[in-house]
Amino acid sequence: MPEIVDDKSQHCIPFLLERLQAHIERHRKANGSADTPPFFLGLNGVQGAGKTVLVSTLQDTLRSAPYSLSVVTLSLDDIYLTRADQEALAKTHPSNPLLQHRGQPSTHDLALGEKVFDSLVAERPTAIPQYDKSAFAGQGDRVPESQWQVVNSEGQEKVKVVIFEGWCVGFRAWDEKTLREKWDAAVRQKESGEYQGRLGHVKFEDVQTVNDALKQYDLLTDKLDALIHIDTQNLRFVYEWRQEQERGLRAAKGAGMTEEQVNHFVDGYYPSYELFTEILRDGAFKPAAPQQSTASDWQGRQLRLIVDRNRRVQEVVRI
Numbered sequence: 601m602p603e604i605v606d607d608k609s610q611h612c613i614p615f616l617l618e619r620l621q622a623h624i625e626r627h628r629k630a631n632g633s634a635d636t637p638p639f640f641l642g643l644n645g646v647q648g649a650g651k652t653v654l655v656s657t658l659q660d661t662l663r664s665a666p667y668s669l670s671v672v673t674l675s676l677d678d679i680y681l682t683r684a685d686q687e688a689l690a691k692t693h694p695s696n697p698l699l700q701h702r703g704q705p706s707t708h709d710l711a712l713g714e715k716v717f718d719s720l721v722a723e724r725p726t727a728i729p730q731y732d733k734s735a736f737a738g739q740g741d742r743v744p745e746s747q748w749q750v751v752n753s754e755g756q757e758k759v760k761v762v763i764f765e766g767w768c769v770g771f772r773a774w775d776e777k778t779l780r781e782k783w784d785a786a787v788r789q790k791e792s793g794e795y796q797g798r799l800g801h802v803k804f805e806d807v808q809t810v811n812d813a814l815k816q817y818d819l820l821t822d823k824l825d826a827l828i829h830i831d832t833q834n835l836r837f838v839y840e841w842r843q844e845q846e847r848g849l850r851a852a853k854g855a856g857m858t859e860e861q862v863n864h865f866v867d868g869y870y871p872s873y874e875l876f877t878e879i880l881r882d883g884a885f886k887p888a889a890p891q892q893s894t895a896s897d898w899q900g901r902q903l904r905l906i907v908d909r910n911r912r913v914q915e916v917v918r919i
Contacts, residue, residue, distance in 0.1 A: 608650060608905055609657040611916050612828050615903045616641060616658060617667075619826040620761065637721050638758075640823055643765035644880060645830030646873060647866070648841025650911045651765050654830070662761055670757040672720070672749075676766025678729045679713045683741035696806040702740055703869050705768060706813030714819050721823075723758045726751050738857070764820070767869065770827050770884035771876040773814040782875060783807055796836060798870040807871060814876070827884050827902045835873050837909055842866050883919040 620639050627636040641658075645651040655673055662669045680702045681689065689707065693699045699706060712729060719726040727748040735741035751759050774782065783804050790800035799807065832838070843862050850856035857865065885898035902919040 606650070606653050606657055607913050608654045608830065608907075609661070611905060611913065612654060612658060612903065613661055615828070615918075616662075616826070619901065623825050636760075637723070638760050638762050640717070640762045640764060640825050642769045642821070642824040642827040642884070643763055643830075644769045644771075644827065645765075645767070646832060646835065646838040646841070647767055647869070648838060648845050648911075649830045649832060649907060651830060654828075655763055655765055658763060669760045670751070671761045671763065672728060672751050672759045673763040673765060674713075674716060674728055675731075676708065676713075676764070676769055677733070678731045679709050679716075680731050680740065680742065681707055681709050683736055683739060685709070686739075693806075693809065696803075696809060698802065698806050698810055698868060698871065701865075701868060703767075704810050704813075704872060705771070705817055706810060708817075710816055710819060717762075717820060717823050720752070720759055720762055723752055725753045726759075764824065768814075768817075768872060768876065770821055770824070770829065770880050771814055771817065771872070772821065772879045772884060773811045774875065774879070776808075779808065779811050779875070780804065786874065797874050798867050799874045802871050807875070810872060811875070821884060824884075825901070829880055829884075829902060829904045831877070831881065831904050831906045833906060833908050833914065835870075835877065838870070838873065839863060839866050840909070841911075886919075 619641075623639045624636050628634065643651055643655060645654075659671050659673060661667070662671045680686070686702055686707060690700045698704045701707075716726060716729065727745060727750050729745075730743040730748055731740060732743050733740045773779075783799060786795070786797060786800035788800075789795040789797070839862075842865070843859060846856045846859075846862050881904065883898065883902055885901050887898065900918060904917040904919055905913050906915040906917070908914050
């Protein structure tokens with residue numbers, strides 16, 4: 601597996617520090633107090649794009665002098681449904697291939713995510729959920745709560761930065777009319793024989809179920825102060841990157857998914873990449889109706905890094 605070189609943090613750290621300072625100043629003006637609630641940073645990127653390496657660098661930088669901040673990372677993966685709840689969801693939607701395994705919107709425990717967010721905002725002792733992807737022969741399950749890391753305990757520094765990372769962090773749902781139009785276009789492309797995506801292979805009702813579930817994710821997205829989006833020149837790169845990850849896993853552990861299994865696994869995510877990446881590129885904080893807020897409320901809060909096949913940054917866009 602090729603080494604992932606970190607050429608992203610040089611763009612992300614100045615952006616993060618600038619947004620963090622703006623967050624501190626805004627709360628000081630509003631409350632007249634030096635004490636501010638934690639800053640929430642969202643981090644989005646397709647599987648294999650380099651999120652893990654970037655998160656590690658951001659954490660190390662913020663925890664070191666001169667910032668010396670307490671930082672915690674919560675992965676969207678860590679609030680997946682328990683194995684039992686995921687099996688129940690799959691049985692409730694037996695004909696929907698998108699919900700037969702973890703991944704898509706509706707396979708996460710949003711109530712748990714909101715509880716963790718609210719507890720961190722209030723600076724209360726907070727157990728950070730963990731998920732074990734290797735449990736049940738790779739089907740995964742939540743780690744028992746007794747094993748979760750607890751932050752903000754007595755004697756600990758209060759968490760001041762929360763990094764919330766995941767493949768669909770920041771995604772927003774489409775309205776019904778637009779969703780139908782996009783699905784229809786994908787089906788027409790598939791029928792023309794010039795289609796490489798997956799959206800056109802899935803029933804509209806199945807996509808609609810995911811889109812409806814995604815509306816509830818606004819509960820978490822709306823709590824973010826800023827967002828970094830690792831975008832790609834070609835969404836198809838995700839198949840190659842995921843294959844590379846699995847080859848590395850097989851080499852290290854002697855077990856892992858076959859190439860066919862990996863492709864099938866990514867197929868389950870791909871319709872959402874096709875559908876919702878466009879909204880993210882336009883701006884996760886951009887209001888649906890322009891009159892809902894002023895430009896200063898949302899502009900400048902998102903950074904988009906566009907990477908090539910080798911995960912190297914080719915373009916940086918401030919949204």
